[in-house]
Amino acid sequence: MSHRYLDEIRKRLWPNETGRDIYAMLDGARDRRIYGHIVDSYLDSTCLYSGPLSPELEVAAPYLVELEYDDRLTRRIVEDGWGRSWGIYLKSATSLKRLRRHLREFLLVAGPSGKRLVFRYYDPRVLRIYLPTCTAGELRTVFGPIETFWMESEDAASLLEFRLEGGKLVQTAVRLGAGMEFPAGKQPLV
Numbered sequence: 001m002s003h004r005y006l007d008e009i010r011k012r013l014w015p016n017e018t019g020r021d022i023y024a025m026l027d028g029a030r031d032r033r034i035y036g037h038i039v040d041s042y043l044d045s046t047c048l049y050s051g052p053l054s055p056e057l058e059v060a061a062p063y064l065v066e067l068e069y070d071d072r073l074t075r076r077i078v079e080d081g082w083g084r085s086w087g088i089y090l091k092s093a094t095s096l097k098r099l100r101r102h103l104r105e106f107l108l109v110a111g112p113s114g115k116r117l118v119f120r121y122y123d124p125r126v127l128r129i130y131l132p133t134c135t136a137g138e139l140r141t142v143f144g145p146i147e148t149f150w151m152e153s154e155d156a157a158s159l160l161e162f163r164l165e166g167g168k169l170v171q172t173a174v175r176l177g178a179g180m181e182f183p184a185g186k187q188p189l190v
Contacts, residue, residue, distance in 0.1 A: 005159075005176040006078050012159055012174060013089055013150060014069040022067045023099065024077055025122035026087035029060040033080060034087075038063055041073035046100050048107060062087075062107075062122050064100050083156035088124050094145040102144045124151035128160055136167050 013022050025048075028034045035058070038045050045065040047053070053061060067074045067089075081087065092099050109119040121127050128151055134142060143149075149162040153173060161172040 005082060006075065008174070008176050009078050009082065009150075009159060010069060010074070012161070013067075013091070017069050020066060020068060021091055021093050022069075023090050023092060023096075024065045024067055024074075024087050025090065025103065026063045026065060026077065026081070027085070027120065027122050028058075028063060030084065030086050030123075031081070032059060034063070034077075035059040037073055037076050037080070038065060041065070041071075043068065043071060043073050044096050046096060048100060048104055050104075062120075064096065064103060066096055082152055085123055085125050085152070087122050087151075088127055089150040090146050091148040092146045099145060102146075106142065124160075125154075127151060128153070128162075131162050131169060132171065134169070139164060139169055140167070 011017075026034045026038070043065055045063055047058070048062040048064060049057070065073070065077075067077070077086065094102075103122075106119055106121050108116050111117045119126075121130060127149065131139070131142070131149070143164050147163060151160050152158075153160050157177065158173040158175050161174065163170050
């Protein structure tokens with residue numbers, strides 16, 4: 001099956017149709033197929049959890065995968081996951097190992113009572129709401145070596161892009177299927 005937005009999403013993530021600095025953070029808990037896709041691929045990937053995992057947790061864990069423009073797994077992730085909140089995409093020139101170390105910093109957060117909670121920031125429904133609430137310092141910490149975050153919009157008809165410019169968060173929404181780009185929150189009626 002071909003996803004109707006596949007080509008547009010790939011062109012946004014890889015404008016030059018090349019490069020190995022695009023990653024997906026996938027939430028195995030969203031769909032069991034995610035783990036199968038990762039295991040069946042030759043692409044570099046790593047689980048964000050450390051140590052021995054039970055088989056159930058291994059399948060449901062978050063994974064960081066280095067994507068390639070014209071790869072079968074990349075295509076399957078977009079085709080099967082877009083609109084189903086499988087994860088987020090990001091651009092970073094750092095290594096998989098360093099990026100994993102950075103992203104692991106946000107897996108556990110302190111709740112209002114001080115209790116440690118799992119922060120599922122790699123769910124686009126969470127990150128697209130969280131990033132605009134961050135202070136400048138928090139944004140620098142979250143972005144770290146990350147240049148850009150991409151994810152689906154609430155209705156999956158737009159690709160949301162988040163990046164830092166001059167220490168400020170810049171949000172852009174690309175209306176898929178319409179070839180239109182606009183500041184997030186200012187979407188035209190199409």
